[in-house]
Amino acid sequence: MAEAVLLTVELALLTTLVLLVVGTPLAWWLARSRAWWKEVVGTVVALPLVLPPTVLGFYLLIALGPNSPLGRFAAALFGHTLPFTFAGLVVASVIYSMPFVVQPVRNAFEAIGERPLEVAATLRASPLDAFFSVALPLARPGLVTGAVLGFAHTVGEFGVVLMIGGNIPGETKVLSVAIYDYVETLEWGKAHVLAGGMVVFAFLVILVTTVTDRRLRRRLA
Amino acid sequence: MSAIEARFGGRLGAFELDVAFSAPARGVTALFGQSGCGKTTVLRCIAGLERMAEGHLVVNGRVWQAPGTFLAAHKRRIGYVFQEASLFAHLSVRANMLYGRRRARAAADPGIGFAEVADLLGIGHLLDRSPARLSGGERQRVAIARALLSDPEILLMDEPLSALDRLSKNDILPYLERLRDELAMPIVYVSHDIAEVERLADQMILLEAGRVRAGGPIATVLADPALPLSRQIDASSVVSGRIESFDEEFGLTTLMVSGAEFLVPGRIGETGTTCRLRIAASDVALSRSRALEWSTILNAPVARITGAEAVGSYQMVVYLRIGPAGRGAPLLARVSLRSWRALGLAVGDTVFALVKGVALAGAS
Structure with a gap:
């Protein structure tokens, strides 16, 4: 059980990092x-919001398979093909979670408007300099x-993982898949621990995001 | 030699711009005109924030824009003050002020000092605050300081006062006058407020629908009969004079303007320095005789009528030049048609211009 949790956290951290750098x-x-x-x-970029994860997973399986x-x-x-490996999961997760990173960041950039960047230019900041010293903050x-x-x-994430990751302990068996397994094998107690943990996690994520977002916005208002 | 030689032409949507002007190495050149006349566009062109199809811009002998040449905005040594202060919300006042300074290239000559600028604009006590905790006037002063500290060759100001309330405006104007008087760099000042221009500008470029209607020393442009400015209800003339003496008993400064003596309340400057007065046309009456012994009027220079024009149905705008020969500074008067007729006034007549009020428009 701990293995699945750790793997999930590892996957999510790595994916978030890649997404911030690429997204x-x-x-x-x-x-x-323009x-x-x-x-x-x-x-x-927004397609994963609407597509069933299985569709995405299906195409990823084909795209990352040995015949493409x-x-x-x-x-x-x-040195090996990506499906059914941790690296494959990272690639899939990056694509799958992309809109959740790109959309809020794009909105934030759009809200800044042209003016602060023009001000930066009149203060001798090159466009790259202005991006890091004004736009990002x-x-x-x-x-x-x-x-x-x-x-x-x-x-x-569950559907995509199942399609391209399978269910390899320590490699691709993440939390959501583990819960599915426990339910299938009627180990309801273990399923309860993981599922309940997820509920608490989700609650905290939304609460903390809302509060910090408010606070940051107020500081920049 | 002019510090700025500018010519811009081209289309921006439905708007067509075609302007050419120059600005001297010192003092304020005002770009004046109604909203939509293109004055902000011209300023943005000088800054390199806007690129017109045709453009030629030379600043202190260096080409910033020409066919085939366009220096990027961040490579131009400008100080730009926007209409809204536009301070960086994520930085303190101090960090805002240092943003441009750190990036300025002038390693050999750091130019004006940080403390000096903070002092010039009276913001030394605000340095550790966040921009969110400043008043509108304070924000704009910080923005001006930030622009000055980026070691500019020219200062560009786009209606820096128009987003402020009356009190904050009056708060900032003295600082702008200090900048004009103490900085040895050209200032291009965009405004649609004639009172601001009269107070600050040395040169004035009048823009109309994307073209230069007139340009020259402020006193000449304001009193030019060919322009609409002199016919406005709030028309004023601006005259310069030399301070001669100060009368301690009555607190009056004596000023010589084109050979005529003016008495102005208050000790307005050191003897020998030059000073600028703003005289509203509606504060000037005309008289055939200098019967001042029966009046409280202090200033009644001799002047010659060089032109006159009816405005509305019952008023006259009278164009005068100070001095009996009519060769001195231009002066505007607004009188009733009835008085004009009753006195039998005509162009070429010599009269006494009874000046009821003068406002000091700063040293210059």
């Missing part, structure tokens, strides 16, 4: 670009919300 520039681009096709990209160019590339990179509430939502959403 923040993407959110910046979506917030500032390209007509940016909403097409925005929609692709992407899968072969990954195999060459990691001002978007902090959005970044915090995005990170928490990305983390929490990854913790709760």
Whole structure:
């Protein structure tokens, strides 16, 4: 049981980290670009919000499998194909949780507006400098919300994991899958511990996010 | 030689801009005009925040914009003060002020000092506060300080007072006058408030629908009969004079304006320095005789009528030049049609301009 919890936390932390690094520039681009096709990209990023996780998992299984160019590339990179491995789970989770990070961060960037960046430019800050010294600090509430939502959403993922991760203890058997297993084998007591823990976790996440978000926003108002 | 030579042309949506002007190395050049005349766009072009199809901009002999050349905004040595103070909410007042300073390139010559600027704008006691805890006037003063500390060659101000209430405005104006008088750099000041311009500007560029309608020394532009300014109900003239003496008993300063003596309340400056007076057209009456012994009027310089025009149905705007020969500073008067007729006044006549009130418009 502890193994599943640890694995889940590890997966969620790593996914959140990757998402912040990849999702923040993407959110910046979506917030500032004037390209007509940016909403097409925005929609692709948002797809996991609507798609059944099994659909996503199915396509990921194919895309990362040994018969696709992407899968072969990954195999060459990691020495083995990604499905049914921890690395595969990370890749899937990043895609699956992407909209939960990109959307709040993009909103935060859009709320900043043009002015602070213009001010930074008149104060000799290059666009990159202004991004780090003005845009990121001002978007902090959005970044915090995005990170928490990305983390929490990854913790709760089930369908995608089942499709591309299978159920390998210590490798891909995360919390939600463990609960499913316990119920199937009628170990209701263990299922109760994990499920109850998740309820408490979800409650705390939402409460803490709301409170810190308010506080950060007030400080920047 | 002009410190700024600017020419911008092109379209911005439905708006067409076509302006050319220059600004001297010292003093305030006001870009004045109604909302939508393009004055803010011109300022943004100078800053490099906006790029017009055609643009030519030379600042202190260096080309900032020309066909094929465009210096990015962050590489221009400007200080820009926006309409709203736009302080960085995540930084303290001190960190805001140092933001530009840390990035300014002038390693050899740090220019104006931090303490000096904080003192100049009276914000030394606010340094550790967060911008959220400042009044509107204080915020704008910090924004000005931040701009000055970035070691600019030119200072660009986009209606820095228009977002403020009357009290905060009066609070900041003296600081702006100090900047004008103490900084050896050109200031381009955008405004739609003529009173502000009269108080601060040395040069005035009048913009209308994206074009320069007129430009020149403020005194000349204000009293130009060809322009609509002199016909406004709140029209004023601005005259400069040299301080001659101070009368301790009555607290009056004597000023010489184009050979005429003006008495102004208060000790307004050191003897020998130059001073600027703002005289509202409605505060000037005309008289055929200098019958001052029967009046409380202090100032009644001789002036010659150089022009006159009816405004509305019953009033006249009278254009005067101080001095019997009519070669001195321009002065505006607004009188009733009835008086104009009753006195039989005509262009070319020499009269006494009875000046009821003068407002000090700062040293210059």
